[in-house]
Structure formats: structure tokens, C-alpha cells
Amino acid sequence: MEVLFTFIPKEHQRQQLINEFPEVQFYFEYKDKARLPSADILVTFGEDLSAEDIQQAGQLKWIMVASAGVEKMPHAAIAEREIVVSNVKGIHKTPMTESVLAHLLSLKRSLPSIYDNQRKKEWSRKTGSTELHGSTALIIGPGAIGMEIGRVLQALGVRTIGCNRSGKHADYMEGMVSFDSILKVLPTVDTVISVLPSTNETKYLLKKEHFQAMKNTAIFMNFGRGDLVEDQVLIDALETGEIAYAVLDVFEQEPLPSDHPFWTMENVVVSPHVSSHSEKYIERALDVFIPNLKLWLAEDAYPTNLVNMEKGY
Amino acid sequence: MEVLFTFIPKEHQRQQLINEFPEVQFYFEYKDKARLPSADILVTFGEDLSAEDIQQAGQLKWIMVASAGVEKMPHAAIAEREIVVSNVKGIHKTPMTESVLAHLLSLKRSLPSIYDNQRKKEWSRKTGSTELHGSTALIIGPGAIGMEIGRVLQALGVRTIGCNRSGKHADYMEGMVSFDSILKVLPTVDTVISVLPSTNETKYLLKKEHFQAMKNTAIFMNFGRGDLVEDQVLIDALETGEIAYAVLDVFEQEPLPSDHPFWTMENVVVSPHVSSHSEKYIERALDVFIPNLKLWLAEDAYPTNLVNMEKGY
Known part of the structure; x- marks a missing residue:
């Protein structure tokens, strides 16, 4: 049984794997797929896997993706096998x-201007700070991440509305709407937060009319996938004052091209797809992988967190 | 009965006062104390009140301070009267x-470097972001504000320790220490947050030895009063790496002099005493004042939120 990692966990984490699974041969090869043909299990960030790789990986039975998005993976080749x-x-x-x-x-608390004024050594107490408390947030895609955002926002006195395909219940949401009914609630919302994955149904889900329906003071936050809204639609909404601010962690094209308008727009924050970064990332990924590998070896059950490659999540 | 405001509430707020209290004569005079001699009640931010003012204010029976700190007020003159x-x-x-x-x-989530990189149009995904979750915070001064900080931090998975003079219980604190025992817990703490008022007991409460006892990765946040620690003690701790970061909303001298080292230190955030700013400030102050004024007129009870001028809070 061969397990190929295309990223390198820390020394003590590698040792933990080797000790816990003496019957398994582990290979830790940074972005190197030379050992794919003999690998039974592949543990990867999933971004650099091609249909040819899958063809070469004749023994491969399980791909553990140490990230959430699988849209860049060769779906057909994987499903066929x-x-x-x-x-x-x-x-x-x-x-x-x-x-x-x-x-x-x-x-809300004026940190960008506080930082700017410090650079200028300027003691300026005119902040225009407002409060998050008492505002309303729409959380598009209230899965594991969206519900955690809802839980924390509620603790801060924010009214939460969830939005998913069907409008069916999600935890930590005071109300729910379906994708089809989203226009109805947008005029009541102060913050629109998307954590949607990229699927056929979510691509360009938000259109010009949605931004027109939002408050002029609304903050739009995209932490899901960049193809939720066309760049030009968002740029227009920001330039015409349909909304006040956009905070973007994901983009239609990543890395964001250096001549893209977002970089210099006063009311846009460009975060280079880093919102999931954490010093605890690999540790938590192994916490998911290790019990799953035990089940797998015992031929007892499929891994948890199975991805339906047809749906894309 | 005359009530003098030395700041100006919004039109609808002034009208509300006038309507609710027809028997009271309200004067709204921005930073103008000409009407002090005939005022029965003074509503003020409290920063510009002198002992002479108190002498002149022969009718004055109640000062409602629309802020939290009273250390700049003429305590003896007020107490005597x-x-x-x-x-x-x-x-x-x-x-x-x-x-x-x-x-x-x-x-924790690298916003300063995200903002900097945007200015440089630099797509840099090496953030070194860490998590607040799982860390430990020491909250010095767990009164109304400190307990609210504790409540929210707990919701975010932070272990909270409170610190007050006696070490007696405060809500939303998993543990408590007294001022005298603070050294014992400092080595276990990731974030030290002070919201202490300025009193004889809190002045220079934190000394060199306290910063030496903190983790080298600790973040020190002073949102109480600037005389909690001598500037030079804090500068030394930051320059020698005894602690990693200081976020300061209050300073020994305010405004912070333009040649002060804090302005340009890489590991200091200078916030110009604005953390309590809110668009809801006056509204909430009137929410405290109006019921108190009703009680006062009915000679029914003293106002809530009484300040003990001897203790200073």
C-alpha cells in the first residue's frame, strides 16, 4: 500500500504517520508526481492534477484533497475510474x-484609515467608525463555513439570513431564502457574504440587478469563488455607488492580473485568496486523514468528507 | 430647572428632550460654559471642566458625563460641593x-500586510496568518467593557482570564487573578488587554517585569488609559522582543507627540483614542440620561451609573 503526498507535512507529522501505519509506504514528494503510477492513495492540494495524471495513476483508488475546492480537478477522468x-x-x-x-x-472600526494616519503621524480622531452590532448579514452558502460565520456574527449582535439553493434550514440563520428569492432580501441587508463553491449553479449567480437591489452602504464580501459575479458587474456597482465596499478573497482570474482595476479602487480590498490560511492547516488535514486511512485499511468504510465529483462539492 | 449640554445632540434628539420634559429649560451650547452659573444639571464630555467652573456653577447639583473616564475632572471641587x-x-x-x-x-489574519501588498499590486500568498481560536487572553479590568470583550472572545474559542484588584469573580472569565498575582499568569497568555480606568492603583501597574514575563509572541493592547505603563518600559519590551506587538488606543500624552517613537515602530499600532467611537454614541448616552432625568425630576432616586469621585470610577 503506497500513499503519495504531494506536499510535505512537518517532521513530527510525517513520523506520526509512519509510526501509526507500519504497513503503509509513505512518500512525501513536493509537487512531484513521479511516484503516481504505483500510488494507491494520493494526498494533494488538488490544484495541479490533470486527466493524464489520472491515466498514469493505474493503482489509484482514493484521492484525499487537502483543500475544499475541487473545481480544478479532472472530474471526468476521476469519475470514469x-x-x-x-x-x-x-x-x-x-x-x-x-x-x-x-x-x-x-x-466598521476604521482600521484602514487608522493605519494610514499612523504612516502620516497624524492624530486624527475623525474616524466615522460604525458598529457591526445591529446590522444584518446575508450569508450565501451556509455550509460548514457559512454556519460558523453565522454563529459568530450572531454572538456579535448581527441578524443573519442564510441563502442556499433550496432555502432549506441552516444553523445560526434567523431566516433563509433560496437562490431564486435572493432579490427580495437584498434591500434589507448590510453585508453580503458569499462562501459558495464554484458549480454550474453558482457561476455568475449575482448579476447587475442584485447589486442594484443592495443598500448603497452595503459591503459585499466574496470568500467563495471568483466566478460568483462577473468582474465588470462588480466594478460598475462599486463605481456607481450601488454598494459601498467590496472585500474580495477570490477572483475570476487568480493571481489577479497586475493591471486589474480592483488593485487601485478605493472601495475594494484585494485579499490574495488567503482567508483559509492557518498555522494549524496541515495538522487539521491530518486529523481528517488519519482516521479515514484507518477505516480504509480496515476496509470498513469510505472516508468521511466524500466529494460528489458530479455536483462539485 | 436648567439643563446645560456642552455638546450638541442631533435635531431630533434635542426635540425629543424638549418634548419629553416641558418643565425643563434646555441649553445646547457647544463647549460654551457661559450658562454654567444658572445650570442645575450639566451634560458634558467632561474633559474641559475646571475647579473654577465648579465654583461658578452655584446651582449645579448633577453632572452627567457622556463618557467613561472622569480622571480629568476637578474631583475635590466636585466632592466638596x-x-x-x-x-x-x-x-x-x-x-x-x-x-x-x-x-x-x-x-492574526495579516490585514496590515494584505493592505500593504494591495498598494504594491503584489499578489503575495505568504501571509503567516494565525488563528485567534485556541489562544488565551488576559483581560485587565473586567467591568462592563471587559466582560463584553470576554463574552465575544469566548464565542471565538478564546480562553479568558480576568484581572481586577481583588481577583473576585467577573462574568465571561474562565479564571480570575488579582493585581498582585498577575505575574503568575502572564507566561500563559497570548493577548493582554487592558480596559482599566486611570486611578491611583492602576497608574504604572504594569512594569518591566510584567513584560518580561509575557510570551515573546504576546500582543499587548491598551484600550484603558495611557498611564497603565510608562512609555519607555513598553518601548523597551517591544524593541528587545519581550513581546511581539502593541496596539495602543491610549497614551501617556494625548495627542501623541509627532516625534514619539510609537508612530514609526513596526510592531506598534497607534489608534488615536477612538475605540469607543460610534454613530450610536449620543443616542445611547441619551438612553442613559433620559430615564435618569425622569427619576431626578420625580426626586425619586439618584441617577444610575453614579461615579464615586474618590475612587475615580
Whole structure:
């Protein structure tokens, strides 16, 4: 049994794997797929896997993706071979919630201007600071991450509305709307936060009319995937004052091209797809992987966090 | 009965007062104390009140201070005349908690470098972001504001320790220490947050030895009063790496002199005493004042939020 990692866990983490699974041969090869042909299990960030790789990986039965998004993976090739795919859905919820909250509170409490004034050594007490407390947030995609965002926002006195395809219940949401009914609630919302994955249904889900329906003071935060809204639609909404601010962790094209207008727009924060970063990332990914590998070896059960490659999440 | 405001509430707020209290003559005079001699009640931010003012204010029976700190007020003159002093303790808890959390999460989630990189149009994904979750915070001064900070930090998975003079219980604190025992817990703490008022007991409470006892990775946040620690002690701790970061909303001298080292230190955030700012400030102050004024007129009871001018809080 061969397990190939295309990233390198820390020394003590590698040793833990080797000790716990003496019957398994582990290879830790940074972005190196030379050992794919003999690998039974692949543990990868999933970004650099091609259909040819899958063809070469004749023994491959399980791909453990140490991230949440699988949209860049060769879906057809994997599905055809009936390779099991699992991810680490949920391990992003803490760092992502903290990033969403950091950016939101930073704007409410004037941190950008506080930082700017410090650079200028300017003691300026005219901040225009407002409060997050008492505002309303729409959370588009209230899965593991979205519900954690909802939980924390509620603790801060924010009214939360969830939005998913069906409008069915999600925890920590005071109300729910379906994708089809989103226009109805947008005029009541102060913050629109998307953590949606990229699927056929979510691509360009938000259109010009949605931004027109938002408050002029609204903050739009995209922490899901960049193709939720066309760049030009968002740029227009920001330039015409349909909304006040956009905080973007994801983009239609990543890295964001250096001549892209977002970089220099006063009311845009460009975060380079880092909201899930955490010093605890690999540790948590292994916390998902290790019990799953035990089940797998015992031929007892499929891994948890199975990904349906047809749906894309 | 004359009530003198030395700041100007909004039109609708002034009208509300006039309508609710037809028997009271209200004067709204921005920083103008000409009407002090005939005023029965003074509503003020409290920063510009001198002992001479108190002498002139022969009718004055109640000073309502629309802020929390009273250390700049002429204590002896007020006490001698037995003038009742009340403040708006508690109305700062929401904006201050949001500011503390904004600054703390901003550092954990790398917002300063995200903002800097945007200015340089640099797509840099090496953030070194860490998590607030799982860390330990020491909250020095767990009164209304400190307990609200504790409540929110607990919701974010932070272990909270409170510190007050006696070490007696405060809500939302998993543990408590007294001022005398603070050294014992400092080595276990990731964030030290002070919201202490300025009193004889809190002046220079934190000394060199306290910063030496903190973790080298500790973040020190002073949102109480600037004389909690001597500037030079804090500068030394930051320059020698005894602690990692200081976020300061208050200073020994305010405004912070333009040649002060804090302005340009890489590991210091200078916030110009704005953490309590909120668009809801006056509204909340009047929410405290109006019921108190009703009680006062009915000669029914003293105002809530009475300040003991001898203790200073």
C-alpha cells in the first residue's frame, strides 16, 4: 500500500504517520508526481492534477484533497475510474470565519484609515467608525463555513439570513431564502457574504440587478469563488455607488492580473485568496486523514468528507 | 430647572428632550460654559471642566458625563460641593469590543500586510496568518467593557482570564487573578488587554517585569488609559522582543507627540483614542440620561451609573 503526498507535512507529522501505519509506504514528494503510477492513495492540494495524471495513476483508488475546492480537478477522468475523492471540508471554518470577521470589523472600526494616519503621524480622531452590532448579514452558502460565520456574527449582535439553493434550514440563520428569492432580501441587508463553491449553479449567480437591489452602504464580501459575479458587474456597482465596499478573497482570474482595476479602487480590498490560511492547516488535514486511512485499511468504510465529483462539492 | 449640554445632540434628539420634559429649560451650547452659573444639571464630555467652573456653577447639583473616564475632572471641587456625578459606563462596551476584536483579528489574519501588498499590486500568498481560536487572553479590568470583550472572545474559542484588584469573580472569565498575582499568569497568555480606568492603583501597574514575563509572541493592547505603563518600559519590551506587538488606543500624552517613537515602530499600532467611537454614541448616552432625568425630576432616586469621585470610577 503506497500513499503519495504531494506536499510535505512537518517532521513530527510525517513520523506520526509512519509510526501509526507500519504497513503503509509513505512518500512525501513536493509537487512531484513521479511516484503516481504505483500510488494507491494520493494526498494533494488538488490544484495541479490533470486527466493524464489520472491515466498514469493505474493503482489509484482514493484521492484525499487537502483543500475544499475541487473545481480544478479532472472530474471526468476521476469519475470514469471510480476513484474515491474526499476533502477536508470544515477545517477551513475557523480561519475563514476569522478572516471574514477581521475584514468586516476592520472596515466598521476604521482600521484602514487608522493605519494610514499612523504612516502620516497624524492624530486624527475623525474616524466615522460604525458598529457591526445591529446590522444584518446575508450569508450565501451556509455550509460548514457559512454556519460558523453565522454563529459568530450572531454572538456579535448581527441578524443573519442564510441563502442556499433550496432555502432549506441552516444553523445560526434567523431566516433563509433560496437562490431564486435572493432579490427580495437584498434591500434589507448590510453585508453580503458569499462562501459558495464554484458549480454550474453558482457561476455568475449575482448579476447587475442584485447589486442594484443592495443598500448603497452595503459591503459585499466574496470568500467563495471568483466566478460568483462577473468582474465588470462588480466594478460598475462599486463605481456607481450601488454598494459601498467590496472585500474580495477570490477572483475570476487568480493571481489577479497586475493591471486589474480592483488593485487601485478605493472601495475594494484585494485579499490574495488567503482567508483559509492557518498555522494549524496541515495538522487539521491530518486529523481528517488519519482516521479515514484507518477505516480504509480496515476496509470498513469510505472516508468521511466524500466529494460528489458530479455536483462539485 | 436648567439643563446645560456642552455638546450638541442631533435635531431630533434635542426635540425629543424638549418634548419629553416641558418643565425643563434646555441649553445646547457647544463647549460654551457661559450658562454654567444658572445650570442645575450639566451634560458634558467632561474633559474641559475646571475647579473654577465648579465654583461658578452655584446651582449645579448633577453632572452627567457622556463618557467613561472622569480622571480629568476637578474631583475635590466636585466632592466638596456634593455634586452628584454619573457617567455612561457601559455604552462603550459594543464599539470598544468591536475595536479590540478588529485590531486583534487584523493582526492574526495579516490585514496590515494584505493592505500593504494591495498598494504594491503584489499578489503575495505568504501571509503567516494565525488563528485567534485556541489562544488565551488576559483581560485587565473586567467591568462592563471587559466582560463584553470576554463574552465575544469566548464565542471565538478564546480562553479568558480576568484581572481586577481583588481577583473576585467577573462574568465571561474562565479564571480570575488579582493585581498582585498577575505575574503568575502572564507566561500563559497570548493577548493582554487592558480596559482599566486611570486611578491611583492602576497608574504604572504594569512594569518591566510584567513584560518580561509575557510570551515573546504576546500582543499587548491598551484600550484603558495611557498611564497603565510608562512609555519607555513598553518601548523597551517591544524593541528587545519581550513581546511581539502593541496596539495602543491610549497614551501617556494625548495627542501623541509627532516625534514619539510609537508612530514609526513596526510592531506598534497607534489608534488615536477612538475605540469607543460610534454613530450610536449620543443616542445611547441619551438612553442613559433620559430615564435618569425622569427619576431626578420625580426626586425619586439618584441617577444610575453614579461615579464615586474618590475612587475615580
